[in-house]
Amino acid sequence: MIVARTGNEAMAEAMRQINPDVVAAYPITPATEVVQLFSTFVHDGTVSTQFVPAESEHSAISACVGASSAGARVMTSTSSQGLALMHEILFIAAGLRLPIVICLVNRSLSSPINIHCDHSDSLASRDSGWIQIFTENTQEAYDTTLMAVKIAEKALLPAMVTTDGFIISHGMERVELVGDAEVPKFLGERKAKTSLLDVDNPITLGALDLQDYFFEHKRSEIDAMNHVLPIIDEVQKEFGKKFGRNYNTVDEYKMDDAEVAILAMGSTGGTGKVAVDRLREQGKKVGLIRCRVYRPFPKGAMLKAVSKVKVLGIMDRADTMSTLGGHLYNECRSILYDSEERPIMKNYIYGLGGRDISIEEIEDIYAELFNIQKSGEVDKEIVYYGVRGE
Amino acid sequence: MKKEKEGWKELPIGLVLEGGSSKRFETGDWRSEKPIWDEKKCTNCFICWIYCPDSAIIVKDGKVQGIDYRYCKGCGICAEECPPKVQAIKMVREEK
Numbered sequence: 001m002i003v004a005r006t007g008n009e010a011m012a013e014a015m016r017q018i019n020p021d022v023v024a025a026y027p028i029t030p031a032t033e034v035v036q037l038f039s040t041f042v043h044d045g046t047v048s049t050q051f052v053p054a055e056s057e058h059s060a061i062s063a064c065v066g067a068s069s070a071g072a073r074v075m076t077s078t079s080s081q082g083l084a085l086m087h088e089i090l091f092i093a094a095g096l097r098l099p100i101v102i103c104l105v106n107r108s109l110s111s112p113i114n115i116h117c118d119h120s121d122s123l124a125s126r127d128s129g130w131i132q133i134f135t136e137n138t139q140e141a142y143d144t145t146l147m148a149v150k151i152a153e154k155a156l157l158p159a160m161v162t163t164d165g166f167i168i169s170h171g172m173e174r175v176e177l178v179g180d181a182e183v184p185k186f187l188g189e190r191k192a193k194t195s196l197l198d199v200d201n202p203i204t205l206g207a208l209d210l211q212d213y214f215f216e217h218k219r220s221e222i223d224a225m226n227h228v229l230p231i232i233d234e235v236q237k238e239f240g241k242k243f244g245r246n247y248n249t250v251d252e253y254k255m256d257d258a259e260v261a262i263l264a265m266g267s268t269g270g271t272g273k274v275a276v277d278r279l280r281e282q283g284k285k286v287g288l289i290r291c292r293v294y295r296p297f298p299k300g301a302m303l304k305a306v307s308k309v310k311v312l313g314i315m316d317r318a319d320t321m322s323t324l325g326g327h328l329y330n331e332c333r334s335i336l337y338d339s340e341e342r343p344i345m346k347n348y349i350y351g352l353g354g355r356d357i358s359i360e361e362i363e364d365i366y367a368e369l370f371n372i373q374k375s376g377e378v379d380k381e382i383v384y385y386g387v388r389g390e
Numbered sequence: 391m392k393k394e395k396e397g398w399k400e401l402p403i404g405l406v407l408e409g410g411s412s413k414r415f416e417t418g419d420w421r422s423e424k425p426i427w428d429e430k431k432c433t434n435c436f437i438c439w440i441y442c443p444d445s446a447i448i449v450k451d452g453k454v455q456g457i458d459y460r461y462c463k464g465c466g467i468c469a470e471e472c473p474p475k476v477q478a479i480k481m482v483r484e485e486k
Contacts, residue, residue: 065407079407096404097404097405097471156403194406201409202408202409202410203406203407203409204407204409204410204412205406206407206412207411207412208406213395216396216401217401217405219398220403221397
């Protein structure tokens with residue numbers, strides 16, 4: 001079925017079809033609609049979910065942890081400060097290996113207070129042990145929400161699927177929906193090995209773990225992350241085969257003969273693809289790489305993609321506050337360290353607090369990348385693109 | 391001899407342990423002071439039993455039997471709460 005949906009509506013629609021056992025949530029702009037719409041499904045009886053309207057995001061994710069420990073399929077949604085308030089519990093959910101899924105709408109973290117998109121909220125949680133997938137458009141947000149449940153339950157790790165605040169969350173697009181009956185068939189039932197509510201087989205969960213066992217448990221959690229990429233590949237393949245839409249951990253666009261490329265995450269991937277098409281019409285060999293799966297970092301696929309070009313412009317919609325540039329820039333420099341041939345890299349920190357990035361600006365960045373290719377030199381490796389006073 | 395501790399691959403996934411595992415965690419070795427219970431002075435009022443945060447006062451057939459040193463952390467609450475007229479519990483330095 002083809003419908004017109006905003007990103008939030010599409011994620012809520014996916015949640016309706018998933019029909020989770022429990023959704024515990026607290027509303028926050030711009031993610032409010034996801035759970036607001038979902039609560040109407042609960043009210044109308046179109047889902048059989050136990051809905052817990054919590055008094056804060058910390059409580060919401062804590063209720064998710066409890067329900068997931070009982071073996072339930074659990075989802076929630078949040079944004080920015082909400083995710084920051086969940087921060088403490090994010091690590092616990094991952095450590096307890098609970099496959100909770102968060103529909104996360106990217107919004108910048110205070111201060112200054114702002115409600116618009118950048119990636120500072122999700123990236124501040126990058127070390128929490130959650131799988132993180134950044135989507136480019138409404139269709140992908142919908143599809144990835146469906147896939148994330150399966151990925152999380154196979155990996156026994158929690159996952160967050162992100163959309164860019166307002167750009168995707170409130171932008172209406174054409175979305176192709178999977179049939180209602182197809183979703184339960186695709187996902188199957190969650191089969192938890194243990195349940196906190198199983199009084200005949202009582203368990204202790206999350207006991208104190210000191211110098212003698214903490215490291216072993218952490219090592220096992222790290223190992224779980226090592227197994228995630230093949231699981232994502234497998235689920236993406238199955239989804240593509242069943243529903244005809246194919247996804248990769250790293251999305252390559254017109255990269256086969258590209259000389260220069262930009263690497264980005266989220267909706268900028270879509271804006272960049274239009275810029276690529278325009279420049280291709282002028283015969284310029286440009287390509288685009290989009291990091292779809294950010295945690296775990298898809299090293300193999302990323303190396304393959306970035307190694308194709310001579311010059312790479314890396315666009316980060318957040319800063320690490322380390323004076324070393326953005327997240328993608330640092331990770332790409334790190335994975336390329338052992339390569340004999342590396343592209344020249346330049347980091348563009350852009351779009352903080354929802355500052356718009358236009359097709360023309362991306363074309364401008366491509367022009368700069370060609371200049372770098374010609375001269376073989378980068379004068380400034382990290383720039384703040386689109387900020388006044390530079 | 392103590393059993394060798396498991397490596398990370400042998401541990402159950404997700405910090406799940408069997409129920410009641412704290413029973414195996416003998417916190418008595420944290421103790422620096424030790425309660426000594428005097429059977430002759432004890433009136434079996436059970437105030438120590440009510441207050442003990444570690445359920446370390448052993449009671450059998452309606453009578454206090456002594457202290458479970460496997461779990462007693464030596465906090466001294468029992469000695470403090472034992473009525474002044476009774477003074478059946480005294481704290482002494484733990485010698486190990």
